[in-house]
Amino acid sequence: MRLLNCILLLCVNFFSLYAETSPTGKRSLNDIFPRLPSDVREAAFSNAGYYHSYSTASRQNINSSGSALDVQIIDAVFSRKPGFLVESILVIPDTEGRYSLLDAYNALGKTRGLKGRVYHSHTRNEYIALFDDVTRLESAKKNVPVNDPLPASKIPDSETIYMRLNDVNFKQTFYRADITQVRYGLRYSLTNNKNMTYFLIPVIREEKFTAQLYFEPITEGILIYSLAGADVSDFVSSKIDMPSAITKRLAIIITWVAEGIKGY
DSSP states (O other): OHHHHHHHHHHHHHHHHHHHHSGGGOOOHHHHOTTOOHHHHHHHTSSSOEEEEESSOOTTTSTTTTSSSOHHHHHHHHTTOOSEEEEEEEEEEOSSOOOOHHHHHHHHHOGGGGTTOEEEETTTTEEEESEEEEEEESOSSOOOBOOOOOOOSSOOSEEEEEEEEEETTTEEEEEEEEEEEOSSSEEEEEEESSOEEETTEEEEOTTOEEEEEEEEEETTEEEEEEEEEEOOOHHHHHHSOHHHHHHHHHHHHHHHHHHHHTTO
């Protein structure tokens, strides 16, 4: 009897694992965010996606609170004690299975595609390129430009990318991007590995900004969830609209990846 029970348990575990990893075992947006408000859900399926900034960082306020997302995605932001948060949810509709995690991975590798992407400046009332130059670097210590790789046929378990972005506000900024496969999807962790300055004044110190992007094929398409935060001083936050600054950079990055996934 005990042997029969063990066999039955092994069978249940096997079929449960198969359901989670097989193409027909994809989760839905409701599975991941069971309490998502209808207006947020509607915005997530729009071309622009859903964005919301929080001037007070609180786990309870964000939509991923109580979700089925990997807790490490949220912890990676809150561990830096951010003063501001920006959350985004975007679903690329795809019920036919045209797009995959490999498409997301290859899109993330095309770092130079960030160059020249514009945002609307309300103060200047014109469209401005957020990053006028983007360079992939050899390492954190060697600022030697390297080419973006050719499209891959397989996603590595993990990878680290270094970039230099000439920012319209912060001038030369340096980032480290860590790409990791997780249980259901792909995690892209972007962190500044040098101080970000404004008129030579440090605005965001090294490792104090992070943007966590998460990609997962779901029944409705490709989910792109992101949470970004920064730890800045009260003096800086009184001079710069940090939620706006973070939101426009996150939006540029998400648009870049989403277009890359779709092959634009």
